[in-house]
Amino acid sequence: MSFRIAVFTTEASSALVLETLSALLERLPDSEILVLERVRQRTAQAIAKSQIKNLRVHGWRWIDYQGRNALRDFSRAKPDAGTTTRLPVYGQTQAILRDSRVTVQRCEDLNSSDMVATLKAWVPDLGVSLSAPILKSQLFSVPRLGTINLHQGKLPEYRGMPPAFWEVTNRAPDVGVTVHMVAAGLDTGDVLLESAVKVEKFSTPAGIRVRLDAIGTRMLVDVAEALRSGTLQARPQAGEGKTYSRPTLGQERALEQRINGVTSTRSHMKRAIFSNYARLGTLQKRGRDSVVVLLYHRVSDGFRDNVTIGVERFRDQMAYLSDHHRVVDLKDLLKGAQPQGDGPIVAITFDDGYLDNYEYAAPVLTRFGLPTTFFVSTTIVDQALPFQHDLDMYGFGLPTMSWAQMREMQAAGLSFGAHTANHVNMARVDDATADRELRESKAKLEAELGLTETMFAYCFGKRADFTPARLEQVKALGYVANCSAYGGVNELTVDRWDIRRQGIDWNFDVPALRARLVGWGKDTLV
The missing domain is CATH 3.20.20.370 (Glycoside hydrolase/deacetylase)
Structure with a gap:
């Protein structure tokens, strides 16, 4: 009998999600995976409102940030890049959404009654939250074994986001990576498996995330396999902890200058x-x-x-x-x-x-x-x-x-x-x-x-x-x-x-x- 895994995400085609799906199917080849991806249709009014909000938060840096992103996207690829001899694993990962064991269903709201009904009808064994929005209990409680989340941070000390930024800012000795059960509060569920990456003298948040992604993918697969076999016990988080939010562009710039100098x-x-x-x-x-x-x-x-x-x-x-x-x-x-x-x-x-x-x-x-x-x-x-x-x-x-x-x-x-x-x-x-x-x-x-x-x-x-x-x-x-x-x-x-x-x-x-x-x-x- 197949092992059914429901994956909740906002980025089904992101490298982390594709690599995790590939690793899950390699380790658990008899699995079936249902990817539920939230895709929002943003109106011009919503986009304008978001831009105004970001201008208020980030100031002039937001204009520079948007300009750089637009320039990067405009000059993204040359024809020669298409002739690169890619590694076989790259092609396999990129094609994972077309695997016969994977089904992708897109929606505007993962927590909607329609999506909950769809999930219940599919009868999943395990839920996996990967780059997903906040999930409500009527959704994450549907899978038989519950829903797990990959959190790039030590819990409960570093709830929230973004990965590695606040640890480096606070001069923490390491950055945690945690697989935990999804619960009602943000990153508050019981811990299943954890590890850490050392913060080096010149570490940047983006550099640390390279290792966090690699370790996190393996940990998620290990946890999925252990939960299936019933060999893993969760433990409650100890202490009150702290929840962080996205830094301003000014805070990001200040950290960059601290690491690299002005x-x-x-x-x-x-x-x-x-x-x-x-x-x-x-x-x-x-x-x-x-x-x-x-x-x-x-x-x-x-x-x-x-x-x-x-x-x-x-x-x-x-x-x-x-x-x-x-x-x-x-x-x-x-x-x-x-x-x-x-x-x-x-x-x-x-x-x-x-x-x-x-x-x-x-x-x-x-x-x-x-x-x-x-x-x-x-x-x-x-x-x-x-x-x-x-x-x-x-x-x-x-x-x-x-x-x-x-x-x-x-x-x-x-x-x-x-x-x-x-x-x-x-x-x-x-x-x-x-x-x-x-x-x-x-x-x-x-x-x-x-x-x-x-x-x-x-x-x-x-x-x-x-x-x-x-x-x-x-x-x-x-x-x-x-x-x-x-x-x-x-x-x-x-x-x-x-x-x-x-x-x-x-x-x-x-x-x-x-x-x-x-x-x-x-x-x-x-």
Whole structure:
């Protein structure tokens, strides 16, 4: 007998809802899902009233906010973006509403008597509230097991919205994520499962939400499965708690300035220069005969250095690439000449194998469906050893991914390659050590991830860090490609033994990335 799940939402096509539906059907394949989506038809009078209200609350910032949104929507996509080779999981998630086990019914009021009658007739086992309005008891009490809600916040301390903003504002050490029963009061129901995400030195609410979404989806599925089997007990919330509401644009700006500092006139000028340079480059179709391979290392809000990019900034960059460029899998560049487009073709890579690649980069990449190759130092990740460059810079090591996590990423369509075994400088070791590093790294990837055609990226990546003799060793041992990191762009027919990559770090906001893609030089960028 099928397990019937009713999902209440205002955004059936949002990434979080689609990912949750996909995860539910993967874990509980005999389920049937009824999605009840509230879709309101807003009159011109209602829209005008809302605009006036927001002007009173936010002042002149509301005009700027609306203008930026309109400009973003107007320039959202280029034709090239449609030819991006999306990850298979992206297509599966986007198509989930067309799955035969999913039915979508739209209405103007989820709490209406018609919707309650519809729900009762369907006889659901469980209700799930995802980005839903406040539900009334006559609706959320219909499912046999009740209705659960995913709340991105610790309860009862942080009821209400928006996720992560008030925790970061209040300098809380972490941000909770809670699955709880829906009750009459806002976020007051008994707690079923909870977790937390650490607030780092440079954390932003949007960056934290990347991790909250990933954790929350898994927690919802875990709770649904446990409730079905009768193995989970809820507990009442302890204490009075506090309910928060949406901040003003002024409060959002104040938090941004606290995290990043007040934007200087020089920074404003740089953004304007990069933006105009990028616009001109786009109009002139600069880079249409080139392939730009981007190189990242860490996606983290704990540091700002030359190998780290912030989570929100990384998400914004991937959103831009998804909308405006053709993004290809690195291994597809080895198949021959790439077709000319309106701008540069882009490939994405990571080096080393840090844990944040799994926790923050992978959820963003899979959400946008962008193919990416991760080059890992196999002995370091296998034994959870620190990288020497981290010990030199910070005095401590940073966690790396496990093979289980990498297999999970691989199952989602992400790719892997070799970055030596112990992150050695290949130009500074003897022949025997170089041979061992190459052999061990390749063999470990074949054993753990089943690779049959392994690409190599040499450590440190500068011209002086690799030699012709080492390249001959790479070829002789059966690697299929070799990547550098000293900058430059590639022709449409990529030299597989010298795939040039451009490093990206926290200095690069979207305007800077856009400028780099159409030719702005590294030496003048930061």
